[in-house]
Amino acid sequence: MEDDPLASEAGFAGLGLRDELLRSLTNLGYEEPTPIQREAIPPLVAGHDLVGQAATGTGKTAAFALPVLQRLTAGRADAGPAALVLVPTRELAEQVSQAVHRYGRELDVRVLPVYGGQPIGRQLQALRRGVDVVVGTPGRVLDHIERETLRLGDVRTVVLDEADEMLDMGFAEDIEAILAETPADRQTVLFSATMPPRIDSIARRHLRDPVRITMGRKAVAPDELPLVRQSAYMVARAHRTAALGRILDVEAPSAAIVFCRTREEVDQVTEALNGRGYRAEALHGGMSQDQRDRVMGRLRGGTTELLVATDVAARGLDVEQLTHVINFNVPAAPEAYVHRIGRVGRAGREGCAITLAEPREQRMLKAIERLTGQRITLEKLPTVTDLRARRLELTRAALQNSLETDDLERYRVVLDSLTGEFDAENVALAAIRLLHEAAGGDADEEEIPSPAAAPRERAPRPAGGGRDRPGVTRLFFNIGRRAGLRPQDLVGAIAGESGLSAREIGAIQITDRFALVEVPESAADMVIMAMRRSTIRGRRPTVRRERLVR
Structure with missing residues (x-):
C-alpha cells in the first residue's frame, strides 16, 4: 500500500498526536514521518484548511488520516460521520478506509467505505448503526445523500483526495453538491497530484485561507x-x-x-x-x-x-x-x-x-x-535475430541454474547409454536443443517493420458527413435535459463503462430530448456496446452514431 511509510513514536510525538495514535503507529512498526506528513499534520491538527500537491508514494493518506482521527471526540456516539473523505475509485476507497482503520484501532474508530458495485444494503446497515469516518466515491456518496441515508450535518472535516482524477472523471458537480450538504465552518483538505486551474478554482471557493504544501516523490539521497x-x-x-x-x-x-x-x-x-x-x-x-x-x-x-x-x-x-x-x-x-x-x-x-x-x-x-x-x-x-539470441541466453541460464542446484545423478543412466553410441558433445547439444524448443525456442517470427516503412494509415471517414472533425464521431443519446441529464453524467458513464478517458471525450451538446457526444472514431463502436449495458440517470439509453439529414 501507498501509505505504509516508516515512522517512529518519537518522530510523530513531535507532531502533537494523541497517545492512542502514537501507540498504533509504534505497533505498526513505523519509524519516521515522511516529509509531507511532517509538514501537513501540524496545521491540520490545528484545524487549518490545506491544499497539498503530492504524488503517489509520498505518504499523503497518513498525512490527512491521522489529523482526522486526532480531531475525533472520545466516546463519540453520533450517527452521522465526523469526517468525509472523497476519492475517485473503489480501490482507493478501500485502501484509505483500511489505513484509517489501522491508524485508529485504539480509538475504536468506525470507518465505512461506500462505492458503487458493493451491495448498498450493507452500507445502509452500517450508516444506521453510526460511523465516524465515511470514505467514498462521489457518485455513491451523493446517492446516499439523495436517499437521506447519509447526513453530513456533523461533519467537521472533508478531504478531497486525488482531486484532479475526480474532476477528470466528471465528478465536479457531484463534489459541489456534496460540499453544499456539509457545515460552512468545516475543515477542508484537498490533495492532488497535479494543480490545473480548475483545482485552484475549487480551493478558492471552498477553502478558507489554506496552508499550501507541494511535494514531489519521496526524497532519497543521490x-x-x-x-x-x-x-x-x-x-x-x-x-x-x-x-x-x-x-x-x-x-x-x-x-x-x-x-x-x-x-x-x-x-x-x-x-x-x-x-x-x-x-x-x-x-x-x-x-x-x-x-x-x-x-x-x-x-x-x-x-x-x-x-x-x-x-x-x-x-x-x-x-x-x-x-x-x-x-x-x-x-x-x-x-x-x-x-x-x-x-x-x-x-x-x-x-x-x-x-x-x-x-x-x-x-x-x-x-x-x-x-x-x-x-x-x-x-x-x-x-528476430535479437530475439533468438535472447532465447538462447535464457536456455543457457536455465541450464546453468540446473547444473548448480539440481541433483542430476538419476539421469546418469540415460547419459551412459547414449554416450556408448554417440559423441558426448552431440548428446549435450541434442539435450540443449530439446530444452530450447520446449521453452519456445526459435518459433516462427516475422520482422516488425519500422514506422517509416509501414504503410500510412488512412484516416477513417467520419460518420455523418462533413460536419465531424477528422477522426472524431458524434454519438446520439436519446436522453436529454428533461431527464435531468448533465455533461458530467455522460462523461462519467462513458469513462466508467467503456474505459475511454475523460480527456478523449470531446464536445457535448444536450437538448431537451437528446444529447450528442464527440468520441474518437476508433472507439465509437466500443462506446456504443458499453452504453447498451449501462444506465444514465436511471434510464438505459439508446446510443448510435448521429444520423444527419441531407
Missing part, C-alpha cells in the same frame, strides 16, 4: 535514487501488439503492469499475451471487486506475471514485486506517465518504464521529458 530505466519504441499502430510481445520476450520481467487506454484494449492485449505463453491477467472497471481482489492476489503471489490494466482500475495499487511498467500507448497527459512509472524503482529497487509510441507522438514524449527532467531513450525494436 546514491539511492530509484533505478528506473526509461525508454520508448516507435511502432506503427498495426504492429503494437506484436512489438509488445517481442519486448516482453527480450526484457523477461518478473512482474509487470501493461497500461492500456480502454477496457476493450485491456481484454485484447491480455488475450494476445496469454496466446504468446505469458500468464497475463486483466484489470479494469468492468470487473467486480471480488474479481479484482483475486487478480491482485495472484500477482502478489507470483502465479501471474503480467497485469494489463486501465489507469482508473490501477489507481492506488502498489505491488512490491513490480520490475516493469509498460505503456501500450503514450499516456494522454504527462502527469499520467509520472503516476504510472512511480510504481517501479521505489526504495532503491531497480525498475524499467517502457512506452510504445507512434512517430506523431514524439512531441508528447518531449513534454513528458520536460515534466520529469529525465530523458526517455529511443530504442530500436528487437529484431
